[in-house]
Amino acid sequence: MPRLLAPVAFIGLLLSAAWHVGLLFHHDLLGPGGTVLFIGIFVVWFPTVFYLRRFDSTTGQGRRSWKVWLAGGPDWLYPLLQGIVVYAVINFGLGFLGVYSMEGPGFWRMASGHAMVFYGAAWGVAYAAMRREDEGIEWRCQNGHEVPPDAKFCAECGAPVIPPRFVPGAGA
Numbered sequence: 606m607p608r609l610l611a612p613v614a615f616i617g618l619l620l621s622a623a624w625h626v627g628l629l630f631h632h633d634l635l636g637p638g639g640t641v642l643f644i645g646i647f648v649v650w651f652p653t654v655f656y657l658r659r660f661d662s663t664t665g666q667g668r669r670s671w672k673v674w675l676a677g678g679p680d681w682l683y684p685l686l687q688g689i690v691v692y693a694v695i696n697f698g699l700g701f702l703g704v705y706s707m708e709g710p711g712f713w714r715m716a717s718g719h720a721m722v723f724y725g726a727a728w729g730v731a732y733a734a735m736r737r738e739d740e741g742i743e744w745r746c747q748n749g750h751e752v753p754p755d756a757k758f759c760a761e762c763g764a765p766v767i768p769p770r771f772v773p774g775a776g777a
C-alpha cells in the first residue's frame with residue numbers, strides 16, 4: 606500500500622504547494638480543482654491512518670511518535686514535515702489575526718496550507734515505509750517479534766532487540 610500511497614500523496618503535496626503559492630499571489634491556479642484536491646486529502650488520509658494503526662499493532666504496545674513512523678526515511682524528512690506544519694500554523698494564525706481575510710479566496714489560502722500538511726504527512730509515512738522495505742530494515746527482538754525502532758527490549762517477551770538487519774538492495 607505505501608507504494609501506491611507515496612506517489613499519490615506526493616503529487617497531492619506538490620499540487621497543494623503550487624495552489625497555495627499561487628493563492629499568495631492572488632492567482633487561483635486550480636479553480637474548482639482546488640475543492641477536488643481538498644477532498645482528496647481524505648482519500649490519502651484514510652489508508653494512511655489504517656496503515657499506521659496496523660504498523661503500531663504489529664510492533665507491540667506503547668505510544669508511537671512521528672520519529673518512529675518516519676524511521677528509515679532520509680534525515681531531512683522529519684524536519685521537512687515539521688517545517689510544513691509550522692508554516693501551516695503561521696498561515697492559519699495570520700488569517701485568524703486578520704492579516705488576510707479567511708473568506709472567499711482567503712479561505713482557500715488557509716485550506717491549501719492545511720492540505721500541504723495532510724498530503725505531506727501521508728507522503729512522509731508512505732515514503733519511509735517504502736525505504737524500510739527497499740533497504741530491508743526491520744526491528745526484531747532475539748525471539749523474532751517485531752518491535753518499534755526506538756525499543757531496546759521486546760514488549761512481548763522482554764528479550765533484547767537485535768540491531769536492524771541491513772541488506773542494501775534487498776526487496777523490490
Ligand SMILES: [Zn+2]
Binds near residue numbers: 746750759761
Ligand atoms: Zn520478543
